[in-house]
Amino acid sequence: MVPIQRPTPFSILLRVARQFTATIQGRIGFLLIGMNVVIFVVGPYLAPYDPIETGVGPSAEAPSPSHLLGTDTLGRDILSRFLHGGATILFVPLAAVTLAFLIGGALGMASGYIGGLFGNLVARLLDVTLPIPPLLVALVVIARFGGQLWVMVAIVAAVYAPRIARILRAAVQNLTTMEYVLAAEARGESQTAIIFGEIIPNILAPLLVEYGMRLNFAVSFISSLNFLGLGVQPPSSNWALMVSESTTLIPTNPAGALAPMLGLTSLVVGINFLMDSLTQYLSDETSRV
Amino acid sequence: MKPVESNKTMTPPILRVHNLSVGYSSASNKVTPVLHSVSLEVAPQSIVGIVGESGCGKSTFALATVGWRAPKLVYLGGKVDVDGFNLLAAKPSVLRRYWGGRLAYVPQEVSTALNPSRRLGAQLDEPLILHTRMSRATRKRWILDFLAKVHIEADDNLLSRYPFELSGGQQQRVALAMVMMCEPDILVLDEPTAGIDATTRVDVIAALRESLRGKKTAVIYISHDLTEIASIADQVVVMYAGEIVERGPAFSVFASPRHPYSAALLASTPSVRDARMVQGIPGRPPGRIITDRCSFAERCSFVRNACIEGSPSLLPVAPDYEVRCVRASEIEIDLRRFCERQGLQQHIRSENPPLLELSGLNCVYRSGGTVIHAVKDVSLVVGRGEKLSIVGESGSGKSTLLHAIAGLHPPSGGTMFFQGRRLPGWSRQRHVDQHRLVQLVFQNPGRSLNPRHTVARILESPIRLFRPDIPRADRYLTASALLEKVQLSPTLLGRFPYQLSGGEKQRVALARAFAANPKILLLDEVVSALDVSVQAAMLQLVHSYSFETGASVLFVTHDLAVARVISDRIAVLQKGQICEMADAETLFLRPTHPYTITLLNSVLSRNSREGCQDGPKRGELT
Numbered sequence: 001m002v003p004i005q006r007p008t009p010f011s012i013l014l015r016v017a018r019q020f021t022a023t024i025q026g027r028i029g030f031l032l033i034g035m036n037v038v039i040f041v042v043g044p045y046l047a048p049y050d051p052i053e054t055g056v057g058p059s060a061e062a063p064s065p066s067h068l069l070g071t072d073t074l075g076r077d078i079l080s081r082f083l084h085g086g087a088t089i090l091f092v093p094l095a096a097v098t099l100a101f102l103i104g105g106a107l108g109m110a111s112g113y114i115g116g117l118f119g120n121l122v123a124r125l126l127d128v129t130l131p132i133p134p135l136l137v138a139l140v141v142i143a144r145f146g147g148q149l150w151v152m153v154a155i156v157a158a159v160y161a162p163r164i165a166r167i168l169r170a171a172v173q174n175l176t177t178m179e180y181v182l183a184a185e186a187r188g189e190s191q192t193a194i195i196f197g198e199i200i201p202n203i204l205a206p207l208l209v210e211y212g213m214r215l216n217f218a219v220s221f222i223s224s225l226n227f228l229g230l231g232v233q234p235p236s237s238n239w240a241l242m243v244s245e246s247t248t249l250i251p252t253n254p255a256g257a258l259a260p261m262l263g264l265t266s267l268v269v270g271i272n273f274l275m276d277s278l279t280q281y282l283s284d285e286t287s288r289v
Numbered sequence: 290m291k292p293v294e295s296n297k298t299m300t301p302p303i304l305r306v307h308n309l310s311v312g313y314s315s316a317s318n319k320v321t322p323v324l325h326s327v328s329l330e331v332a333p334q335s336i337v338g339i340v341g342e343s344g345c346g347k348s349t350f351a352l353a354t355v356g357w358r359a360p361k362l363v364y365l366g367g368k369v370d371v372d373g374f375n376l377l378a379a380k381p382s383v384l385r386r387y388w389g390g391r392l393a394y395v396p397q398e399v400s401t402a403l404n405p406s407r408r409l410g411a412q413l414d415e416p417l418i419l420h421t422r423m424s425r426a427t428r429k430r431w432i433l434d435f436l437a438k439v440h441i442e443a444d445d446n447l448l449s450r451y452p453f454e455l456s457g458g459q460q461q462r463v464a465l466a467m468v469m470m471c472e473p474d475i476l477v478l479d480e481p482t483a484g485i486d487a488t489t490r491v492d493v494i495a496a497l498r499e500s501l502r503g504k505k506t507a508v509i510y511i512s513h514d515l516t517e518i519a520s521i522a523d524q525v526v527v528m529y530a531g532e533i534v535e536r537g538p539a540f541s542v543f544a545s546p547r548h549p550y551s552a553a554l555l556a557s558t559p560s561v562r563d564a565r566m567v568q569g570i571p572g573r574p575p576g577r578i579i580t581d582r583c584s585f586a587e588r589c590s591f592v593r594n595a596c597i598e599g600s601p602s603l604l605p606v607a608p609d610y611e612v613r614c615v616r617a618s619e620i621e622i623d624l625r626r627f628c629e630r631q632g633l634q635q636h637i638r639s640e641n642p643p644l645l646e647l648s649g650l651n652c653v654y655r656s657g658g659t660v661i662h663a664v665k666d667v668s669l670v671v672g673r674g675e676k677l678s679i680v681g682e683s684g685s686g687k688s689t690l691l692h693a694i695a696g697l698h699p700p701s702g703g704t705m706f707f708q709g710r711r712l713p714g715w716s717r718q719r720h721v722d723q724h725r726l727v728q729l730v731f732q733n734p735g736r737s738l739n740p741r742h743t744v745a746r747i748l749e750s751p752i753r754l755f756r757p758d759i760p761r762a763d764r765y766l767t768a769s770a771l772l773e774k775v776q777l778s779p780t781l782l783g784r785f786p787y788q789l790s791g792g793e794k795q796r797v798a799l800a801r802a803f804a805a806n807p808k809i810l811l812l813d814e815v816v817s818a819l820d821v822s823v824q825a826a827m828l829q830l831v832h833s834y835s836f837e838t839g840a841s842v843l844f845v846t847h848d849l850a851v852a853r854v855i856s857d858r859i860a861v862l863q864k865g866q867i868c869e870m871a872d873a874e875t876l877f878l879r880p881t882h883p884y885t886i887t888l889l890n891s892v893l894s895r896n897s898r899e900g901c902q903d904g905p906k907r908g909e910l911t
Contacts, residue, residue: 182697183731188754189754
C-alpha cells in the first residue's frame with residue numbers, strides 16, 4: 001500500500017516552479033527577468049560613479065576603459081546611470097498594476113458574482129470610464145500633483161482598474177452557474193470561501209494573462225511618460241529618460257543609447273514569455289481529459 | 290421488421306473484417322494497440338450489434354470498418370473487405386467516393402456532426418450531389434421522401450431551418466435520413482441514442498427500422514446499452530479490451546451468455562421487468578491489449594489458473610457462435626445462475642414518519658418578460674429511509690425540483706418542511722444542520738467537481754464545514770476513509786478530476802455527499818452518463834448507504850429501469866406536475882395515468898422487438 005501523505009508546502013512550491021518553467025519560452029522569460037532583477041538589485045552597488053554627478057568625464061565621449069559605455073552631454077557616466085536607472089522602470093509599474101488588480105479585481109468579481117442590480121450598476125459605471133484617454137488623464141493629474149512616484153502609481157492604477165474589472169467580471173459570470181459553485185453554495189460555504197476557493201483557481205489563466213499584459217502596458221505607458229519628460233525628473237536616472245536623452249548621441253555612441261533600450265525590451269519580452277508559458281501550462285492541465 | 294436470420298447463411302457477407310489490428314500513436318511516436326486481431330463478417334440486410342464498456346475499442350472498430358484515416362490512428366494489420374475491395378489498402382482519395390455513398394457512418398454526437406451554420410436543405414443535398422446524378426427536382430423529392438421515412442414532417446420551411454432549431458431526437462433522425470439517402474451497403478451507427486431520453490429513443494429506433502425496410506444495407510450498431518442492442522440486432526458482438534470475447538445470435542447471447550464478461554454486463558443492466566438489485570463489475574477495462582493471459586481475468590468471478598497461464602482464443606461453441614473463454618463449456622449453467630440476480634430489495638412503505646414534506650411547491654424561471662413555470666404545485670412526502678424516484682423526460686422540471694430542495698432555486702410558492710422544521714428557500718438562510726443533512730449530487734461529475742482542486746481538497750471541504758470534531762490534521766485521513774467507502778483507492782487523493790474516469794469522478798461526488806452524513810440524498814441523474822457496469826456499482830453504493838444509515842434517497846432519473854431497481858416509490862413528473870405517484874410495484878403493474886403508460890411503453894425490452902411501436906401493452910410489462 002502506498003503511504004498516504006498530505007502535500008507539504010515545499011512540494012507545492014516545487015510544483016509552482018515547474019509550472020513557470022514548463023516550456024522553453026518560460027525558461028527564457030525567467031532568465032530575462034532574472035537578469036533584469038539582478039541589475040536592479042545589485043546594479044547600484046557596482047556603479048563606478050555617481051549617476052547624477054556631472055562632469056565625471058568629458059562631455060559626450062565614446063566608450064573608453066574609464067567609461068565603459070561612454071558619457072552623456074553633461075559628462076555623466078552612462079554605465080552608472082544605466083545600473084541605477086532600472087529599478088523604477090519595473091517597480092513603479094509592478095506596484096501600479098498590483099494596486100489596479102486589487103481595486104479592479106474586487107469590483108469585477110463582486111459585480112460578477114453578486115450580479116443583479118448591483119452588478120449591472122458597477123458594470124455601467126466602469127463602462128463610462130473606459131473612453132477617457134489614459135495619456136490625457138496622466139497629463140492633467142501630473143500637471144496638478146507633480147510627477148512623484150506615488151502619483152504615477154495612482155494614475156496607472158486608476159486607468160487600468162476598470163479594464164481589469166471588466167475582464168474579471170466576465171470570467172466570474174461564466175463560472176457562477178458551474179455546478180461546483182452551486183455545490184459549494186448548497187453546502188453553505190461563505191461567499192468569500194466560494195470566491196477564493198472555488199472561483200479564483202479557475203480564472204487563474206485569464207487573470208495571469210491580464211496581469212502580464214497590463215504589466216507590459218504599464219512599463220510602456222510609464223516609459224512613454226518618462227520619455228515625454230513627465231514623471232521621473234532629470235537629473236535622476238531612468239532608462240526611458242536615458243533613451244530620450246541619448247537620442248542625439250546615437251551617431252557617436254550607439255552603445256550608450258542601446259543599453260537602456262535593450263534593458264527595457266528584455267524586461268517586456270521576459271514578462272510576456274513567462275506569462276504565456278504559465279497560461280499554456282494552466283490551460284493544458286485542465287484540457288487534458 | 291422481421292429478423293433476417295433465416296437468409297443470412299445464404300447471402301455472402303458484404304463486409305469482411307479479417308484479423309484487423311489498430312493502434313493509436315502518441316506524441317513520442319509510440320503506437321499503443323487498441324484493437325487486436327478482430328475478425329467479423331456482416332451479411333446484407335443484417336444488423337450486428339457491438340457492446341462493451343467505454344474504452345473497449347468499439348468506436349475505433351466502427352471507424353476502421355469504413356476505412357477512416359483518423360489522425361494518429363495506425364492500421365497495424367489485417368483487412369477490411371467490402372465486396373472484395375480492401376479499404377485499408379486504398380488511398381483516401383479513392384475512399385472518398387465510397388464514404389457517404391456506399392459506406393455510411395453516423396458519429397456519436399450528431400449535434401456536433403451537423404454543420405451549425407448551414408441550412409438543413411443544403412446539408413441534405415450535399416451527399417446526393419456528390420454521389421448521384423439526380424436533377425435538382427428529383428433530389429428534393431428524394432430528400433422529402435427519406436425524411437418522411439424517419440418520421441419528420443418535411444416541407445420547405447423545415448429545409449430552410451438550421452440544425453439548432455431541431456430537438457436532439459430530430460437531429461439524430463435527420464442525420465439518419467442523410468446517410469440512408471444514398472442507400473449505402475454498409476451503415477455504421479456509433480451510439481445513436483446516447484444522451485437522448487427514453488421516449489425520443491423509441492422514435493429514433495423506429496425511424497431506423499423504417500428506413501432499413503426493404504434495403505440491402507448491412508448495419509453495425511454500437512451501443513453500451515444491452516437492452517437497446519437486444520431489441521434491434523440480429524447478431525451480437527461483445528468486445529472487451531480490443532478483442533471480440535463473444536459473438537452469436539442476439540437471442541442466444543442475451544438468453545444465456547457463454548462468456549463471463551457478457552454475463553456480468555447483463556447482471557449489471559437494470560430492467561423494468563425486474564425489481565432486483567443490479568451488480569457492478571469490479572475494476573475497469575485495462576485500456577490496452579493483453580496477450581499473455583485472458584484480458585478479463587482480473588475482473589472475472591470465474592477465474593482459474595488456466596485463465597492467467599495463456600491467452601484464450603475465440604472458439605466456436607455452436608453454429609455461428611464463438612466465445613473466447615477457456616471455461617466456456619464448464620460454466621454455462623453457473624453463468625445463467627449468475628445472471629439471475631440476488632434480490633436485496635427491502636421495501637419501506639410511506640407509513641414511516643415523514644422526513645421531507647413539500648406542499649404546493651412552485652418554481653419559475655424568468656427571462657426577460659417571460660415566465661416559465663418549471664415546477665407546478667408539487668406536493669410530496671419522503672419518509673425516513675424511503676427511496677423515492679422522480680421520473681420524467683428532460684425538461685419536465687425534475688432537476689429544478691431537486692435544486693429547490695437543496696436551496697439553489699428558491700421556490701416562488703409553497704412550503705418545504707424538513708424534520709418538522711421549515712426549510713428556507715435560500716441556501717444562505719439555512720441552518721448548518723440543514724446544509725449538512727440535505728446533500729445534492731449533480732448529474733455531471735465533470736462539472737460538479739472543481740477542476741483545480743485535488744480529490745483530497747474536494748472531500749475535505751464538507752469535513753471542514755460539517756465535522757468540526759475532526760481536527761485539521763485528521764481531515765486527510767477521513768477523506769481517505771471516505772474514498773474507501775465508495776470503493777476507490779486512497780491513492781487517488783492527490784489526483785485532479787481530469788485524471789479520473791467518469792465513474793471514479795461520480796464516486797468522488799458521492800463520497801463528498803457521504804462526508805456530511807446526510808439524512809437525505811438528492812441524486813440528480815447521477816448514473817445516466819455511466820457505463821452499465823459502473824452504473825450498477827453506483828446503485829449498489831447508494832442502496833447500501835441508505836440501508837446502513839437509514840438515510841432517505843430522492844432519485845431523479847429518466848430511466849425507468851433504474852428507477853425500478855432503486856426505489857420504493859416512484860413519482861412521474863410531466864411538465865412540472867406530478868401526474869402519478871405510487872409504489873414501484875404498483876406503478877409498473879397497474880399504471881393509471883396515460884402519460885405513465887406512454888413512458889412505460891417507450892421502454893425497450895430485451896424480449897420484445899416490436900413492443901415499443903404498438904399501442905399500450907400492459908401485460909408485457911408484468
